Amino acid sequence: MELRAVLDIDGLLVSSFLVHAGLAIVTLLVLNPILAKVGARRVIWNLPLAEFGLFVCLIGLYTILL
Numbered sequence: 001m002e003l004r005a006v007l008d009i010d011g012l013l014v015s016s017f018l019v020h021a022g023l024a025i026v027t028l029l030v031l032n033p034i035l036a037k038v039g040a041r042r043v044i045w046n047l048p049l050a051e052f053g054l055f056v057c058l059i060g061l062y063t064i065l066l
Contacts, residue, residue, distance in 0.1 A: 007019060016063075016066070017059075017063075019066075020059050020062040020063050020066065021059055023058070023062050024055050024058035024059045024062060025055070027058050028051065028054065028055060028058070031054070032051075
């Protein structure tokens with residue numbers, strides 16, 4: 001498996017970290033309503049800190065998988 005530091009998108013060189021961060025943001029936008037319906041926000045003490053931790057974990061996951 002080849003690890004790419006830079007992606008070529010139609011002649012525009014984009015850091016792969018930005019692509020992974022964008023995917024993590026989209027995933028968080030999808031997960032927020034689901035977490036609200038489940039009621040997970042009641043048990044989370046510091047919601048911004050929990051979202052940031054989830055964001056970092058998602059970036060790491062996408063970095064490993066992609």
